[in-house]
Amino acid sequence: MTFHPHTHGKHAGLFVLAVLLGPLSLSNASEVPRVLMDERHRALLVEHCQGCHGGENAEANFRVDDLSFEIADLQMAARWQKVLGALNSGEMPPEGEEPLSVDAKTNFLDDLANLMVAARKSLGDQKGVITMRRLNRREYRNTLRELLGVEINVTELPADTGSGRYDTVGSNLFMSSTQFEQYMSLGREALEETFAREISAAEKRVVRLEAEQVTQKVADYIEWQIDAKDRATRWMKLVDEATEHPENAAIVEEIRAGPLGKHRHTIYRQWQLFPGVPAPETFGFNTVENNADKAIAALSQYHHRYHHYYMQQPAVDTGAYLAIPNEHPSVLDNASINLLIPYGWPLGEYIVRFRAAITDNATPDRQFIEFGTYPAAQQPISAHHITATMDNPQIVEIPFTLTRGHRNHNDRVLFLREKGVRDDYAHTTRIAKAAREANDDIGRTFSLWVDWLEIERVPNVAESKPPGVAALRSLPLDDRSGPPAANDVRAALTRFAREAFRGQEPPSDYVDKLTGIYLVSREAGTKHSVAIKETLAIILASPMFLYLAEPDAEETRRPLTQHELATRLSYFLWGAPPDSRLRELAEQDHLADREVLVHETMRLLDDPRSHDFVTGFVSQWLSLDRFDFFQVNLDRHPRFDNATRISAKKEVFETVAFLLKNNGSLSDLLKSNYVVVDGLMANYYGLEDVAGDEFRPVKLSADSPRGGLLGMAAIHLMGSNGDDTSPVERGAWVLRKLLNDPPPPAPPNIPQLARLAGQVLTTQERLVAHQEEPQCASCHRKIDPIGFGLENFDAVGAWRTEDHFQVTDENGKPDPNLHKTWKIDAAAKLHSGESFNNYFELRDMIASKSDDFARGFTENLIEYALGRPVGFSDEALVEHVFAQSREEQFALRTFLRELVSSKEFQTR
Structure with a gap:
């Protein structure tokens, strides 16, 4: 069967493609090991189950006397699953029958649960069969980037994971008519951005904000305060005089008898009852409704001290200090320094720069500036370590891409602010209060000073263009010049399709149809720029672009063609199409040479695009999706703000990237004498003399708990709920990811710990109580000891030696009588018999399982x-x-x- 991409106009074509193709065999099946239940358990079934569930008249029509102890098919697997479910739920044996001993039931459930895991793997074995698949979201985004030089948001596409663990598993990567329309829309979006960027490629833009403009606002506010105080004083004197007039005595008595009480400010709030007293709006307050209160507030020197304190700082005439939001009284207008990217600026690559320094008040954890867009969203893009002093400030440069996604006002606002001050309103308010108490009740001291903030567009004048753009070189990209000839259009479409199809030549009749679509659109009055983009979008929604391989009717194994091998290799290591070098080697049949293939593998790994392999594979291998499940309780863990969260996750990727670059040992992920961190994570871990934003290896002391995955904050956050630790999650993760001994899935209807609610118990006491149930003990006796050994790390990976438990009442308030603090004991004994006395011994034990x-x-x-x-x-x-x-x-x-x-x- 031959399938051509000219089926682009038929939505059903994509489904027919997958249905007609069928799976492709990659290897011959080797002998599959038998899945056998241990014969020692047959006596348990005979003694406790066969009396009711034996013979032709078995209760519930379910027999155990003919259960095969070999699980060789789905039917037998389903029957054993029923046995597992009945025992796990406590349904069997029924009341009145002799119960199973705890040890016998625990051992039976342990063996059967693990047997079912093996059965699922055996029965689900595809025996080398690969389902033909489309590009996943990540690969689709990267492919557009390599083809057109733009990177678009693809999050609206359906998720790529399902039964398989990875977004590369073909059985998960189905296609629907909805997706086809999405691909057309995304293709248009990418082309719109590409054309816009190319048309304005040589344009240069730069705008700078001098930070002292923010300082000027503070000075203006102080001047307004002084003026307001003077006018408020005069106005309040008029109100006081009015209250002394005998003819106003009744009015005064009425006010004082009212709900506002007898304080003087209640008189001022009722100023309009006194004849001849002017409205305070003439004194410059915003509204009549609240002018009286503001006038009173203007008299209080306490409400202006922070502004005066700010103006007393050095260098306020040449820059600005970053303050904190929610600081009361008198919030400064420089919690962030904002710069609006002007509307009408061309899309493309920019550089954001700012010049900054730390002050004498900058403690190690207050030396980081967050950068981002859309200040109200509070999510930073990055954080930057500032180490230069006021005598010699440093300049920080950040690459920034302006896209069509930055459409509204908020998305075009760049901001700088001190790290962690906007993550949580209540948390920030508490920071402000504590800092004010430490600074004469004036306000928080200033640790970061900014001289200026600017953004500059970098003109793209390079002769080398992305291949998809280069393919259109003979066509005008706008409508200012005349429309191209039909032959030029056809030639350009041929070149573009060849690049989009990763070097495969598009069929001539397919290009003819594309050219016809363009010409018909032009004849209907559509502008050239619109017609050509719509035609190109069809190419970007065709199967030859969206699928990694054309369907093949052959059901037998065959070697990949050189082009197919180049494609598989590049999407494996780059998540992107092969470059010209790899395609050239494929055309010359050189990839069949193992030495050449290995050399190309190393070349691809040395390329920056291999970072997609690191993030794509590692995030799924280690199940880092759980990292984003929970919000951190900043009351209990104030240092783990959003900027720290970004760096903590990046530490995992950068560590693997370091090993990949230097061909380091995989075993270093179990234990190492170094970490790969930036200045922010070094500060979080308490490592000294590490500065800057670059992730680099840092040597550890012999007694450090860091080094390897088990020392990383990101790993421990995944083993918590953002508030408290979960030894069960942590232990199960270690078994799955580090020891290659995954526990069976948690059974349904497992006993809950509600019976322990309100009891003041340690974490270990709670879990030990959980293990009293055999259906829990069968798994938890393997999981929990490992989790206990990691308890020295709190919910966000900070090292601790004590923990506590607090019972709260029905209103969520802590009960002072139900609180417990205990010293963490990380010693435990594994089900296999091995024991350890602390985390370090546990880590060594795990590291020995390389x-x-x-x-x-x-x-x-x-x-x-x-x-x-x-x-x-x-x-x-x-x-x-x-x-x-x-x-x-x-x-x-x-x-x-x-x-x-x-x-x-x-x-x-």
């Missing part, structure tokens, strides 16, 4: 690369990649080299 860790990593890498779950039929490939990597001390690039060189990677 073989298990590397094997799990290998299986995950294969699934990500081949786009299908790993099954028993892949055991030979897993063993080969693992063994070769083990010989080279688990050097990270060895895993990739051996996988790419394998027959399975090069076969479809």
Whole structure:
């Protein structure tokens, strides 16, 4: 069967494509190991179950006497799942029957739960079959970027994960008519931005905000305060005089008898009752309704001290200090320094710069400036470590892309502010209050000074253009010149389609139809620029662009073509199409040479685009999606603000990127004598003499709990709810990700801990009580000891030696009588018999399991690369990649080299 991309106009074409193609076999199935229930448990079924569930008249029509102890098909798996569910829920044995002993039930459930995991893996083994798939969201975004030089927001596309763990698994990457329309819309959006950027490529723009403009507002406000105080004094004197007139005595008595009480300010609030007293609006207050209160407030020197304090700081005439919002009294108007990008500015690449310094009040945790857009949203894009003093400020440069997404006013506002001061209103208010108490009740001291903030557009005058843009070189991109000839349009569409289809030549009849669509649109009166973009959008929604391979009727294995191999390699390591070098080697049939293929693999890994492999694979391998599940309780964890959260997650990626760049050992992720951090995370971890925004390796002391995944704040946040730790989540994560020994899924109807509500117990006491139930103990006896060993890390990964528990009443208020503080005891004994006395011994124990860790990593890498779950039929490939990597001390690039060189990677 041959399928051509000219089916773009038929929405159903994409579904027919997937249905007619069917799965493609990549490898012969090897012998699948048998899934057997331990025979020692047959006696339990005979003694406790067979009496009611045996023979043809079995209760509920469910028999256990003919249960096969080998699970070889879905029907037998379903029957064993019923047994597991009945015992987990406590439904069996029923009341009145002899109960199972705790040990017997626990061991039976443990074996059966793990057996069902093995059965699912066996029965779900695709035996090398790969489902043809479309580009996932990440790859689609990257492909548009490589083709057109623009990066658009693709979050509206459906999620790419489902039954598989990775967004590369073909069975998850289906297509719907809704998605087709979305692809057309996104293609138009990308082309609109591309054309706009290219038309204005040579334009230069720059605008600067001198920060002392903010200072001037403070000076103006002080001047207004003085004037307002003078006028308020005169007006209040008139009110006081009016109250002394005998003819106003009744009015005064009426006011004092009212609900506002007998204080003098109640008289001022009723000023309009006195004849001849002018309205305070003539004194410059905003509205009549609140002028009286503001006039009274203007008399209080207390409400103006912070402004005067600010103006007494050095260098206020050449810059501005970053204050804090919610600081009361007299909030300064410089909690952030904002710069609006003018409307009408061209899209494209910009550089944001600012000049800043720290003051003598800048403690180590107050040396960071957040940068972002849309100040009201409170989410920073990045945080920057300021280390220069006022004598010699530093200049920070930040790359910034202005896109069509920055349409409204708020999205065009750049801001600078002190790190962590806008994450939570109540939290910021408490910061202000505590700081004011430490500074003579004046207000928070200033730690960061900004000289100026600017944004500059960098003209794109490079001769080299993105391939999709270069393909259109013969066409005008606007309507100022005459429309092109039909032959020029056809030639340009051919070149563009070739680039969009990753080097594959588009069929001639397909290009003819595209040209016809353009010409018909022009004949209907559509402008050239609109008609050509609409035609190009069709190419970007065609199967040859959206799918990584054309369908193939062959059901037998065959080697990938050179072009297919180049595509698989580049999307594996870049999440993007092959570049000209890789395509050229494919055209020359050089990728069949292992040495050339390995060299290209290393070249792709050395390219900055390999960062997509790091973020794409690592985030899914380590299940970092949980990192964003919970909001951190800033009352309890004030240092883990949004900027810290960004750096904490980046630490995971940058650590793997460091290993990949230097071909470091995978084992370093279990334990290492260094961390890869920036100045912000170094400050969070208490590491000294680390400054700046660059992530770099930092040597640790021998007694540091950091180093490796278990020392990272991001990992521990995933094992919490943002408030308290969860030893169960942490223990299960270690088993799944580090020890390659995943616990079975939690059964339904598990007993809850509601019976312990209101009891003052330690975390360990609560979980031990949970294990009294056999259906819980079967899993938790493996999980919980590991979680206990990590309890020295709080909910956001900060090291601690004590923990506490506080019972709250029905109104959420803490009960002072129900509170407990305890010293953390991280000692525990594993179900396997090994024991440890503290976190450090646990870490050493886990680090000794590097073989298990590397094997799990290998299986995950294969699934990500081949786009299908790993099954028993892949055991030979897993063993080969693992063994070769083990010989080279688990050097990270060895895993990739051996996988790419394998027959399975090069076969479809």
